[in-house]
Amino acid sequence: MTTLNETILVNRPPDEAFAYVSDFTTTTEWDSTAREAKQLTPGRPGQGTEFLVNCAVPGGSLDLHYTITRYEPPEHLVLRGVGRFFEVEDTISFRRQGDLTKIDYRADFNFPRYLAPLLGAFQPGLERMGRASVAGLQRALEDNFSHPEDSEECNGRIAALARLAGFTRFGYRRARKSWHPMSASMSGKHALITGTSSGIGLATARDLARRGAALTLVMRNAERAQRVHEELVAETGNHNIQVQMADLSLMADVDALSARLLADGRPVDILVNNAGALFNELAHTDEGLERSVALLLLSPYRLTLSLKPLLEAAAEGARVVNVVSGGMYTQKLSMDNLVASSADNFSGSVAYARAKRALMVVTRRWASDWQRDGIVVNAMHPGWADTPGVESSLPLFHSLTRFVLRSPEEGADTIVWLAVATEAAASSGKLYLDRKPQPLHLQPSTRESTADREKLFHYLADFAPADTRKTLAEAG
Numbered sequence: 021m022t023t024l025n026e027t028i029l030v031n032r033p034p035d036e037a038f039a040y041v042s043d044f045t046t047t048t049e050w051d052s053t054a055r056e057a058k059q060l061t062p063g064r065p066g067q068g069t070e071f072l073v074n075c076a077v078p079g080g081s082l083d084l085h086y087t088i089t090r091y092e093p094p095e096h097l098v099l100r101g102v103g104r105f106f107e108v109e110d111t112i113s114f115r116r117q118g119d120l121t122k123i124d125y126r127a128d129f130n131f132p133r134y135l136a137p138l139l140g141a142f143q144p145g146l147e148r149m150g151r152a153s154v155a156g157l158q159r160a161l162e163d164n165f166s167h168p169e170d171s172e173e174c175n176g177r178i179a180a181l182a183r184l185a186g187f188t189r190f191g192y193r194r195a196r197k198s199w200h201p202m203s204a205s206m207s208g209k210h211a212l213i214t215g216t217s218s219g220i221g222l223a224t225a226r227d228l229a230r231r232g233a234a235l236t237l238v239m240r241n242a243e244r245a246q247r248v249h250e251e252l253v254a255e256t257g258n259h260n261i262q263v264q265m266a267d268l269s270l271m272a273d274v275d276a277l278s279a280r281l282l283a284d285g286r287p288v289d290i291l292v293n294n295a296g297a298l299f300n301e302l303a304h305t306d307e308g309l310e311r312s313v314a315l316l317l318l319s320p321y322r323l324t325l326s327l328k329p330l331l332e333a334a335a336e337g338a339r340v341v342n343v344v345s346g347g348m349y350t351q352k353l354s355m356d357n358l359v360a361s362s363a364d365n366f367s368g369s370v371a372y373a374r375a376k377r378a379l380m381v382v383t384r385r386w387a388s389d390w391q392r393d394g395i396v397v398n399a400m401h402p403g404w405a406d407t408p409g410v411e412s413s414l415p416l417f418h419s420l421t422r423f424v425l426r427s428p429e430e431g432a433d434t435i436v437w438l439a440v441a442t443e444a445a446a447s448s449g450k451l452y453l454d455r456k457p458q459p460l461h462l463q464p465s466t467r468e469s470t471a472d473r474e475k476l477f478h479y480l481a482d483f484a485p486a487d488t489r490k491t492l493a494e495a496g
């Protein structure tokens with residue numbers, strides 16, 4: 021048997037450190053040999069939970085099948101890992117020491133007898149790896165990362181086109197190499213996410229549920245909503261998930277939803293305005309609003325303003341994440357064409373991109389206006405992700421690009437980062453892709469003027485919730 025033993029002190033309560041480590045999929049964030057990790061059994065980590073961790077080893081990779089064999093939060097955690105060439109037992113203890121937590125990490129390796137003659141040669145490398153992993157865990161739990169630098173502005177068409185390559189799954193894979201661990205605790209946080217029946221919204225909900233956040237999921241199809249609710253509870257073991265029904269293209273539904281949430285009074289720590297669709301035909305809602313503008317702009321505008329009291333009530337500063345689209349790079353904000361009025365020459369992609377561009381402008385205004393309220397407001401675009409929405413509204417694009425599209429989880433990653441990462445709260449009013457601030461324009465011709473922005477807010481004021489309309493009018 022070969023034993024490695026390391027001790028670290030971290031500036032986190034034992035229960036948070038225990039929760040982070042016992043979700044052993046986090047090994048990819050702190051153990052540099054762990055390349056992929058997934059939980060094999062459903063529910064919250066506990067006695068008997070199984071994980072599969074793929075580790076890099078000299079000359080290749082190796083799967084280790086881990087099982088939690090002792091689960092006594094917040095003090096004792098034991099995992100047994102079985103691989104092709106060895107077995108390992110990780111015994112981890114968490115003890116409060118003053119304001120800190122002392123973590124003892126012991127790994128007992130058992131190698132088959134035929135490898136015994138080689139063990140002397142392995143030992144130094146194994147010890148180095150063990151020390152590096154535990155130091156990585158300390159860094160992850162210290163959670164003291166700086167906010168990523170802004171991406172460079174784009175100069176010229178070629179650079180703009182090259183940026184599009186970053187929208188694919190290859191862009192995601194390249195970007196993730198420089199990411200930091202996300203160990204912030206979501207326990208006690210309440211996230212409201214719209215459009216969680218599929219795609220990016222569902223992937224966001226699953227991730228935040230796994231992290232222990234309380235969720236309110238807004239959907240419009242009752243049957244689907246029930247199925248999503250049951251699946252998420254079974255998969256993540258998180259029972260703190262509730263569903264609210266609303267057709268978000270209808271202002272009456274937005275108002276009814278807001279009224280229910282306000283009556284409930286539960287503070288909202290994270291609001292993700294994700295629901296969206298690209299409509300290829302010009303059509304109007306029953307309320308007479310062009311449906312792209314209604315769903316993609318007026319709805320998140322009205323919902324967020326209505327819920328501001330609940331955002332203000334969040335204990336540690338709420339975060340709003342507006343899901344926009346890289347498509348907005350093709351459009352300039354202009355009130356002359358934001359609302360399409362004629363079916364002649366109507367392009368669903370253009371209407372969609374204009375509404376997303378306008379939501380980006382709103383994001384920046386809120387970020388600046390709400391700084392004093394401690395509310396951080398950012399936008400993100402997911403790149404190109406393979407979701408039911410893309411498949412149904414852009415079938416040709418989908419069939420041409422499906423081999424390079426991201427998974428919904430990869431598309432959702434930056435939403436989760438904006439909602440969870442400690443360093444993400446250090447900046448407001450930005451547009452992100454792959455956890456990095458992006459330029460708002462890829463070409464100078466899409467830059468709007470102050471007058472364009474003022475016209476937008478003048479138009480939007482009519483769609484503000486009734487009780488904020490007067491304040492907005494006074495603000496000019």
Ligand SMILES: NC(=O)c1ccc[n+]([C@@H]2O[C@H](COP(=O)([O-])OP(=O)(O)OC[C@H]3O[C@@H](n4cnc5c(N)ncnc54)[C@H](OP(=O)(O)O)[C@@H]3O)[C@@H](O)[C@H]2O)c1
Nearest residue numbers: 215216217218219220267268269295296345404405407409
């Ligand atoms: N996938 C991409 O490559 C990509 C790229 C850029 C931006 N985005 C943005 O990402 C967000 C999520 O899209 P997705 O790709 O994940 O598409 P998706 O799978 O179609 O998901 C869209 C979600 O929005 C909901 N929704 C649509 N209309 C609604 C309405 N009137 N009321 C309430 N909910 C409504 C859908 O619910 P139903 O199931 O009831 O329709 C669904 O839950 C959207 O804002 C989209 O614009 C996606």
